[in-house]
Amino acid sequence: MPSLDPLKNRLRKNVRHWGKWARRRGISCYRLYDRDIPEFPFAIDRYEEWVHVQEYARKGRPAFTDAALGELTEALAEALEVPADRFSFKMRERQRGSAQYRKQQRRGREAVVREGGLRFLVNLDSYLDTGLFLDHRLTRARVQDEAGGKRFLNLFAYTGSFTVYAAAGGARESVTVDLSNTYLDWAARNLQLNGMELKRHRRERSDAFRYLEEAAAAGERFDLIVMDPPSFSNSKRMDGVLDVQRDHPRLIRGCLRLLAPGGVLYFSNNLRRFRLDPAIQEAAGIEEITAETVPDDFKRRRPHRCWCIVA
Numbered sequence: 001m002p003s004l005d006p007l008k009n010r011l012r013k014n015v016r017h018w019g020k021w022a023r024r025r026g027i028s029c030y031r032l033y034d035r036d037i038p039e040f041p042f043a044i045d046r047y048e049e050w051v052h053v054q055e056y057a058r059k060g061r062p063a064f065t066d067a068a069l070g071e072l073t074e075a076l077a078e079a080l081e082v083p084a085d086r087f088s089f090k091m092r093e094r095q096r097g098s099a100q101y102r103k104q105q106r107r108g109r110e111a112v113v114r115e116g117g118l119r120f121l122v123n124l125d126s127y128l129d130t131g132l133f134l135d136h137r138l139t140r141a142r143v144q145d146e147a148g149g150k151r152f153l154n155l156f157a158y159t160g161s162f163t164v165y166a167a168a169g170g171a172r173e174s175v176t177v178d179l180s181n182t183y184l185d186w187a188a189r190n191l192q193l194n195g196m197e198l199k200r201h202r203r204e205r206s207d208a209f210r211y212l213e214e215a216a217a218a219g220e221r222f223d224l225i226v227m228d229p230p231s232f233s234n235s236k237r238m239d240g241v242l243d244v245q246r247d248h249p250r251l252i253r254g255c256l257r258l259l260a261p262g263g264v265l266y267f268s269n270n271l272r273r274f275r276l277d278p279a280i281q282e283a284a285g286i287e288e289i290t291a292e293t294v295p296d297d298f299k300r301r302r303p304h305r306c307w308c309i310v311a
Contacts, residue, residue, distance in 0.1 A: 001064065001068045001071065001072075002039045002040075004071070004072065004075040006037055006039075007037060007039075007040045007075065007079075008075050008078065008079040010033065010036050010037060011032065011033060011044075011076065011079040011080060012079050014032050014033055014036070015032065015079070015080060015081075018030060018031070018032055018046075018297055021296065021297070022046075022297075027115070027137070028046075028047075028048045028113065028114055028115070029045070029046060029047045029048060029113050029114075029115055029132065029134055030045070030046055030134060030295075030297045031043065031044070031045050031046075031134060031135075031297040031298055032044045032045065032046050032051075032080070032297075034298070034300045034301050035056065035300075035301070036300070041055060041056040041058055042054060042055055042056070043056070043092070044076070045130075045134060046080075047111065047113050047122055047124070047130065047132075048111070048113050048114070049082070049086055049111075050086050050087075050088065050109075050111055050113075050122075050124055051076065051080060051082050051086055051087045051088070052088050052090075052124060052130055053076070053087060053088065053089045053090070054089075054090045054091075054092045054128075055089065055090070055091050055092060056092050057091060057092065057093040063091055069089060073087055073089075088109070088124035088125050090128055092128065108123045108124055108125030108126030108127070109123070109124045109125055110122070110123050110124075111124065112193065113132070115132070115137065115140075116137070116140065116141055116144070116165070116168075117168075118164055118165065118168055118194050119190075119193040119194055120132050120159075120161060120164070120190055120193070121159070121186065121189055121190055121193065131158070131159040131186060132159070132161055133158075133161070134295075134297075134298070135294065135295065135298045135303035135304055136161075136162075136228070136268070136293070136304070137295050138292065138293050138294070138295050139162075139226075139266065139268065139293040139306060140161060140162055140165040141165065142266075142292075142293070143162055143165050143166050143169065143224065143226060143266065144165040144166065144168055144169035145169060146169070146224060146264065147165070147166040147167075147168075147169030147170060147171040147224055148169055148170035148171070149170060149171075149172055150166075150171050150172065150222075150223035150224045151171070151172060151173055151174070151221070151222045151223050151224070151260075152166040152171040152173070152174040152175075152222065152223070152224045152225070152226075153174070153175050153177070153222040153224070153225040153226070153255075153258065154166070154174065154175070154176045154177065154225075154226050155177050155208045155211070155212075155225065155226070155227040155228075155229070155251075155255070156177070156178065156208055156227060156228055156229045156230065157176040157177055157178045157183070157184075157187060157203075158178060158183055158187075158228075159183050159186040159187050159190060160176050160183075160184075160186065160187025160188075160190050160191065160203075161190065162226045162228075163176045163187060163190075163191065163201060164187075164190050164191060164194055164196070166224065167191065167194070167196045167200075167201055168194065168196075171224070172200070173200045173201065173202070174200070174201045174202070175202050175203075175204060175220075175222075176201065176202070176203045176204070177203075177204050177205075177206050177208060177211050178203075178205065178206075179205060179206070179207060179235055180205070181205055184203040184204075184205055187203055188203060208227075208229070208242075208251065209240075209247075209250070209251070209254070212251070212254030212255065212257070212258065213254070215258055216254070216257045216258060220258055221258060221259070221260045221263075222258050222259060222260065222263060223259075223260050223262075223263045223264070224263060224264050224266075225255050225258065225259065225263070225264070225265045225266070226265075226266045226268075227251060227252075227255055227265065227266070227267050227268070228267075228268045228269065228304075229242060229244050229247075229248075229251065229269055230242065230244065230269075231243075231244050231245075231269060231270060231271040231274075232244065244269045244271055244274065245271060245273075245274060245275070248267070248269070248276070248277065248280070249277040249279065249280055251267075252265070252267060252280055252309065255267075255309075256309070256311060259311035260311065261311060262310065262311060263310070263311045264308060264309070264310055264311070265308075265309040265310075265311075266306060266307070266308055266309075267306070267307045267309060268293070268304050268305065268306040268307070269304065269305065270303060270304045270305075274305060276288075276307070283309075285309060285310035285311070286307055286308070286309045286310075287307065287308050287309075288305065288306070288307050289306050289307065289308050290302070290304070290305045290306050292306075293306040
């Protein structure tokens with residue numbers, strides 16, 4: 001393993017910069033380091049008193065050994081001034097299907113963290129992701145600002161953080177759709193953490209394609225929709241396979257059928273080479289807002305792209 005001194009020096013510098021930046025904005029969960037040094041291909045996120053470290057697999061280069069990770073943990077604990085038992089390490093490889101959502105351990109450490117004056121449950125160990133995607137912090141705040149008095153739909157909802165923000169913004173009701181009962185239960189816990197009435201915020205276990213068809217047939221209408229699908233999924237619970245590059249026109253058109261006049265759809269995804277379908281791109285009322293939704297602590301490597309589509 002290369003000398004850890006450059007990494008420790010960079011982390012100390014980042015702690016000063018991003019710590020000050022976060023305190024000024026009242027942010028307690030943020031990215032500290034994102035593969036700044038090629039020899040150390042990590043993304044390091046601070047979740048209040050916890051540190052989440054993801055090692056990115058490198059083609060043709062082995063992952064750090066357990067012994068090296070032990071040495072690395074000591075160096076990170078020293079540089080960040082966080083106890084070693086507050087770290088969680090993951091290996092992030094190219095995922096296919098639902099692999100990134102599968103459990104990695106039977107049981108993981110859970111914590112309640114704050115964002116935007118709201119509370120969210122995160123799990124540091126059990127899954128590749130923690131339950132709260134920090135790169136969508138600004139998108140969630142935007143939804144909160146626009147949700148007052150509206151009917152809200154959250155597709156591919158994961159743990160329902162967008163729903164919590166919409167409810168906090170005064171959405172009169174919402175529907176949260178995901179294939180996983182685990183994540184729908186997690187969404188319910190997030191809503192309850194913030195004192196929100198579950199009866200006003202319905203959760204549905206469904207394939208998004210099927211939900212869009214059934215909701216259109218039932219005459220459902222929404223004023224505000226968020227759709228943030230994975231890049232690819234071949235979950236056994238789906239009808240077929242999801243490929244966001246291939247399927248996004250169908251998904252977007254399905255959402256537009258559910259939008260009330262003047263309603264807004266926020267569509268986002270994290271596929272690095274994603275290209276919006278030209279027919280969708282030429283439609284009136286569409287605007288890419290990626291620059292407005294990627295926070296400063298994630299601008300080193302753009303984590304997602306996002307569009308606002310008005311009915």
